[in-house]
Amino acid sequence: MTDAAIAAFSGPGGLDPTQLGRLVDQLPVLIWSSDLDLRVTSRRGGGLALLDPPPAPDEGLRVGDAIEDPAEVARVIEAHETALRGTATTYAVSVRGRTFSARVEPLRDAAGAICGVAGVALDITDRRRAENALQASENRLRAIIESEPECVKLVDHQGRLLDMNPAGLEMIQAANLEQVRGMLIGEVVAPEHREAFNHLHQRVFAGESGTLEFEIVGLHGKHRWLTTHAVPLRDASGRIQASLGITRDITEARRAEEQLRASRGALRSLATRQQDVREDERTRIAREIHDSLGQALTALKLQLVAAQEMADAKAPEIAARLCETAGMVDDLVKIVRRIASDLRPPILDQLGLPAAVEWLAQDFSRRSGIACDVTLLPVNDAITDDLATALFRIVQEGLTNVSRHAGASQVEIGLGVSGGSVTLEISDDGRGITEAATTGPQSLGILGMRERAAALGGVLEVVPRPDGGTRVSAWFPPVPR
Ligand SMILES: Nc1ncnc2c1ncn2[C@@H]1O[C@H](COP(=O)(O)OP(=O)(O)OP(=O)(O)O)[C@@H](O)[C@H]1O
Ligand SMILES: [Mg+2]
Incomplete structure (x- = not known):
């Protein structure tokens, strides 16, 4: 003016x-x-x-x-x-x-x-x-988003794509943003995942944020697994303008995971099968040794006794030798019995698991001099033959470890059933196991125990006790009938 x-x-x-x-x-x-x-x-x-x-x-x-x-x-x-x-x-x-x-x-x-x-x-x-600063900050942000390896996208209330960075365009196989701007983004989601996808979208517009794993089919038919994290994007007045999604391609990770799971499963079946085969072999060899060798030795003993009786009067020296030999055969019978029993204690098949565990504990105490206390709650028919073998072998390995590594003076074994599931605990008062020892590559004994449990749907852990010593705990689900 x-x-x-x-x-x-x-x-x-x-x-x-x-x-x-x-x-x-x-x-x-x-x-x-x-x-x-x-x-x-x-x-x-x-x-x-x-x-x-x-x-x-x-x-x-x-x-x-x-x-x-x-x-x-x-x-x-x-x-x-x-x-x-x-x-x-x-x-x-x-x-x-x-x-x-x-x-x-x-x-x-x-x-x-x-x-x-x-x-x-x-x-x-x-x-x-202020405008320049805003522009600079916008440019910076844009550059970050453009070079971001994960998909960054904005979707409006109706599910239409507003913006997407190059990584996202690559994921859905679009040549450029113009080709897909305004499209209903749900259309690239595999049909079986659309409901969950739409549900997350609605939640975001209700003000929540959420994560979802889903599969997409790109514009040229390529399938991918993605995981997305979506949050509401608000304007200055707090109104939700768009859903902001950050999405990662997890196709490879999922494939690797599936392969790992499959190969773990295969290894486990192999281990289980080997254990079954070994158990059968042991049972067969134990029976063979017990029956054939045992009977042959018994027959030998009878022969020796008869010969000794015949020689008694005429050749007392020979009779004495024969008596000595008969004694040796007795020792041999004991050895054969022990070998057979070590392979597969007949008591397990004849008298069942509780008796076999009692016998193991006594045998362990006698051999190691470590006191062993057994608490057996009635286990009735919750224990199948397979489970009995697994529990027996776990107790056997647990006790062997106590005598070899724990330096303990006392062991407690507890076996019980509650609600159909079977629990087993072996606790010692020794030096306690270290974290490294339970997971180390050398821990084949512990690995074997775990695998035996897993093969029957159970879990087994070996942990140091808070008050010193080590505890092996196993849990098995109820046997389906
Ligand atoms: N009761 C225990 N107290 C203390 N340490 C233990 C106990 N049981 C196991 N450990 C530790 O855990 C390690 C792994 O045990 P694991 O039974 O797997 O292997 P191992 O007994 O050494 O060999 P093997 O394969 O012959 O069983 C042992 O070497 C030992 O250091
Ligand atoms: Mg061991």
């Missing part, structure tokens, strides 16, 4: 030019006028004070004199000349480090002829800086 304009503005009862001028001096604006030769004829406004150093006094000042950059000066003069030709022009200009948005228009005399230029400029330095 020029002085003339200010005068026109202040009608009866309005602001007078002085009051208006004072107000203008407090605003971050510059107001000026020039004559036809672009000599500055008047200048006002709080914007003047923002310029550092302040511009020279008005005397002889021309348009553009306060501006340092010659290119900017040329642009400003061009705008003023355009105004002199009758057209108002808008431009931005930098003056001493500050940015102004300016507008110049023709200034006319009372007869309506153009007699100069009137200009107004608003200081937009701070706004420009």
